[in-house]
Amino acid sequence: MEFVRNAWYVAGWSSEFDEELRRFTILGDHVVMFRKSDGAVAALEDRCPHRLLPLSQGKRIGDTVQCGYHGLTFDCSGKCVRVPGQSNLPASAYVEAYPIVEKHDIVWIWMGDAEKADPEDVFDMPEFTDPAWEAHQGDALHLKSNYLNVAENLVDPAHVSFVHPTTLGNSASENVPVHVVTEGKAIVAWRWIRDAEPIGFFKSFGGFTGNVDRWHYYYLYTPCTAVIDFGSAPAEDAIPEKERNRGVRIFALHFMTPVTPTHTIDRWMHLRNTALGDETAAAQMDVMFRKAFAEDKAILEAVQEEESRPQKRRPIRIAIDKGPMVYRKRISELLERERTHDVASDPTPAFVYHD
Amino acid sequence: MEFVRNAWYVAGWSSEFDEELRRFTILGDHVVMFRKSDGAVAALEDRCPHRLLPLSQGKRIGDTVQCGYHGLTFDCSGKCVRVPGQSNLPASAYVEAYPIVEKHDIVWIWMGDAEKADPEDVFDMPEFTDPAWEAHQGDALHLKSNYLNVAENLVDPAHVSFVHPTTLGNSASENVPVHVVTEGKAIVAWRWIRDAEPIGFFKSFGGFTGNVDRWHYYYLYTPCTAVIDFGSAPAEDAIPEKERNRGVRIFALHFMTPVTPTHTIDRWMHLRNTALGDETAAAQMDVMFRKAFAEDKAILEAVQEEESRPQKRRPIRIAIDKGPMVYRKRISELLERERTHDVASDPTPAFVYHD
Amino acid sequence: MEFVRNAWYVAGWSSEFDEELRRFTILGDHVVMFRKSDGAVAALEDRCPHRLLPLSQGKRIGDTVQCGYHGLTFDCSGKCVRVPGQSNLPASAYVEAYPIVEKHDIVWIWMGDAEKADPEDVFDMPEFTDPAWEAHQGDALHLKSNYLNVAENLVDPAHVSFVHPTTLGNSASENVPVHVVTEGKAIVAWRWIRDAEPIGFFKSFGGFTGNVDRWHYYYLYTPCTAVIDFGSAPAEDAIPEKERNRGVRIFALHFMTPVTPTHTIDRWMHLRNTALGDETAAAQMDVMFRKAFAEDKAILEAVQEEESRPQKRRPIRIAIDKGPMVYRKRISELLERERTHDVASDPTPAFVYHD
Known part of the structure; x- marks a missing residue:
């Protein structure tokens, strides 16, 4: 089954999110979500691009997420900021990051093309x-x-x-x-x-x-x-x-x-x-x-x-x-x-x- | 696996049937069976032709069966006798009805072409x-x-x-x-x-x-x-x-x-x-x-x-x-x-x- | 997934084997294993070539294994030595036999071409x-x-x-x-x-x-x-x-x-x-x-x-x-x-x- 991806979906009530890494499955994809130090909700593809371990099995280091297998670390834009054992950070070492809007105690996520995500379109x-x-x-x-x-x-x-x-x-x-x-x-x-x-x-x-x-x-x-x-x-x-x-x-x-x-x-x-x-x-x-x-x-x-x-x-x-x-x-x-x-x-x- | 359909199969002992709607699975098909007011066993395809809800999740209204989703109602020949919200009864709104023979406290069912079902062929x-x-x-x-x-x-x-x-x-x-x-x-x-x-x-x-x-x-x-x-x-x-x-x-x-x-x-x-x-x-x-x-x-x-x-x-x-x-x-x-x-x-x- | 077959694999610790017929699954294949009367471990394909019943559901008769369905009996080389109800023993009535080496309390099995199995290659x-x-x-x-x-x-x-x-x-x-x-x-x-x-x-x-x-x-x-x-x-x-x-x-x-x-x-x-x-x-x-x-x-x-x-x-x-x-x-x-x-x-x- 195909899903419509360019749309806002409810990821959860606001009360479902805190500083812990949690896995959500939306449109068949695994997403790791948590509140950053500023309280905003972050959402990343829940799969390290290296050995595919879910990042939700890793740990938070500040506002970054460290993979629990070999320590690759990603910021909330999905960019890799550390690969232990080497100094270069390959461009292919990234995870998807998903736009989020929180309104009326509801957290909305956009699973499609990020450039098409308009917060004005969120249900109200x-x-x-x-x-x-x-x-x-x-x-x-x-x-x-x-x-x-x-x-x-x-x-x-x-x-x-x-x-x-x-x-x-x-x-x-x-x-x-x-x-x-x-x-x-x-x-x-x-x-x-x-x-x-x-x-x-x-x-x-x-x-x-x-x-x-x-x-x-x-x-x-x-x-x-x-x-x-x-x-x-x-x-x-x-x-x-x-x-x-x-x-x-x-x-x-x-x-x-x-x-x-x-x-x-x-x-x-x-x-x-x-x-x-x-x-x-x-x-x-x-x-x-x-x-x-x-x-x-x-x-x-x-x-x-x-x-x-x-x-x-x-x-x-x-x-x-x-x-x-x-x-x-x-x-x-x-x-x-x-x-x-x-x-x-x-x-x-x-x-x-x-x- | 194909099944031989033009044959009498045992649907159950006589004691397995009463006025309740019950689902049986025979040759891979779901069949809803019950005893009518005259005591004879009726057998219908257990799936409403509208939204596919099993009729066994609906209820009996006399000798008819009413679907539990939108109230479509079928008689024991499989004919639709009511569609709530409209007066015409489309010809395609039917369910299969299966020939039944009860003999020596055993209920037999015919899952093939109904016109070939001869009660004389039932085991004796x-x-x-x-x-x-x-x-x-x-x-x-x-x-x-x-x-x-x-x-x-x-x-x-x-x-x-x-x-x-x-x-x-x-x-x-x-x-x-x-x-x-x-x-x-x-x-x-x-x-x-x-x-x-x-x-x-x-x-x-x-x-x-x-x-x-x-x-x-x-x-x-x-x-x-x-x-x-x-x-x-x-x-x-x-x-x-x-x-x-x-x-x-x-x-x-x-x-x-x-x-x-x-x-x-x-x-x-x-x-x-x-x-x-x-x-x-x-x-x-x-x-x-x-x-x-x-x-x-x-x-x-x-x-x-x-x-x-x-x-x-x-x-x-x-x-x-x-x-x-x-x-x-x-x-x-x-x-x-x-x-x-x-x-x-x-x-x-x-x-x-x-x- | 294909497996490398011409290799020694560990079937179990020595302590896992005794006179009972036991089923092991190795490289996707079912193997029935037991210790013969001389203490050596035997390993046969765990499937009768007749009706496919696992031989591990049969019983040992001395150092042979009798199928639990119709009594076909196999020796430890996999050869059929009895077919009840007939005197000829068809050549196709055999099961695979697997080479075994036991060393340092470890039992090794060879799941590939038997003629390539060299005990010298076992890990040491x-x-x-x-x-x-x-x-x-x-x-x-x-x-x-x-x-x-x-x-x-x-x-x-x-x-x-x-x-x-x-x-x-x-x-x-x-x-x-x-x-x-x-x-x-x-x-x-x-x-x-x-x-x-x-x-x-x-x-x-x-x-x-x-x-x-x-x-x-x-x-x-x-x-x-x-x-x-x-x-x-x-x-x-x-x-x-x-x-x-x-x-x-x-x-x-x-x-x-x-x-x-x-x-x-x-x-x-x-x-x-x-x-x-x-x-x-x-x-x-x-x-x-x-x-x-x-x-x-x-x-x-x-x-x-x-x-x-x-x-x-x-x-x-x-x-x-x-x-x-x-x-x-x-x-x-x-x-x-x-x-x-x-x-x-x-x-x-x-x-x-x-x-």
């Missing part, structure tokens, strides 16, 4: 810094699944009725059609379920007793970021589509990191306009999210296993698959673009937020 | 319904072995002297030649050991103290059914070959189900003309069979491992291999027949019982 | 029988690594400063250049560290308190034998290179046995000119060696894993790699020689000891 949302909103980091879910299927699940409102009947969906939405539009770089799949029983999540966190209007907007950005805007408001308010802030509203964010072709990490968190400052409520939301995402994991890992078997006939696509199909098409285009040297095109799969 | 023996005989189901032995080697072991009287010296064989038979004949669709390998010490099995269950005449007739039917007719009678009776019912006589039945190219289930049971109604004796026989079949399993799994390694030279074949060689030839012919569309030939590997 | 050193020296067998270290990387580690004095800083190396040697010469069939990499703090090993076993002169001579013999001559003497003695016996001197011997392309056994032992008769000291040396070799194992297994991944660019070679590079070249030559039938050349990678 105004709600991160809006006092009416609160951000809360959840967890890192490991899935034995390719990232494409994980991403498709995140632009697919239809599955919640069947996969998450006690948390994020219920039978009221089974037959409600899904709308799919593209808004710039986002693919948006959405639907409103009007005047129906609230789902488990909003029974717990909205305090709703009567019927509600409920919405799900799934924004998927290539290659690996998803924002699920969902919420509820009392049915009697009949709020218009554009005034969702009047209800209880959650942005569930998912940052997918392809580890290998069959292993993906989904780091998930949320932004909410309710229960501000209430860490207990946030922790209880995590419990419910964890339950729902474990249901997704079971599905996606079973699908991965089936996809790895010989296929007797092609799978079918149905009405609700429009969002996933647009996503696949966009990924194919990005990959095709990276296979060639098209100096005229814009290769940046940037985040653009619309609401 | 008159002793199943003869009051002078009693049937007793043993167990399901899982072997990490291809089914061909398991089958060959069941048309091979010579190995019992060396593999089962305390149960089904002893040294008296080491050098007794094996006769091999074909009787219609059966390959028969047999020998008599006259006037010798009884083997462990008949010391325990025949009550023999002096020398006996002992016989072993191995009937092998392509692709996967074996009947081992073995027994003993007092040597002084000198019973003729055709009058084996005068002695203590056992039919050990083996139904092999190829799971994958390197995994076979051998479901074994017996019919006996002794100890009728004596469940304790039957259980004691199971103990002895289990011991012997564990010996076969150790051998066959070691052979499988060796066969999977690069071969420096071809294995040799010796006099006792005649039965296995005829079997391989017949399997090759069946496979060759299935590779083409020979409308004139008889593709049925039917059971024909001769005695 | 005069110190094995010199009363001023004592031999002590250590252990068998299993490494998930190809043997080439293990061997290279044993002609590489430079790594000890970084991999074994508390036992066999220290920082004093980090920048001391390595000399590499060839002496007949040996590749020798060596260096002296003059007038420096003793390493951990000689603090423990030399009783040194002040500075010492320390030497490391790594002798590597193709394909799989290494002798590391290392020791120390008081710096004030300033002993010449040729008079190393005046110091505390250890020969650490390593016999590598390639098991598979990614699994190597390193059987290690030592000869010492100190602490003669002192088994407690020998056991304490083992503790220190074990610690150091576990450090090598961690390095080599990580390197193996990296080497098995796709390579984006070729690894680099530096000044200290001269010994390993000569070794690779010699192995390539031996392999090339075995690919053809060069009747004029000398194919013996014999041991020649120089000091």
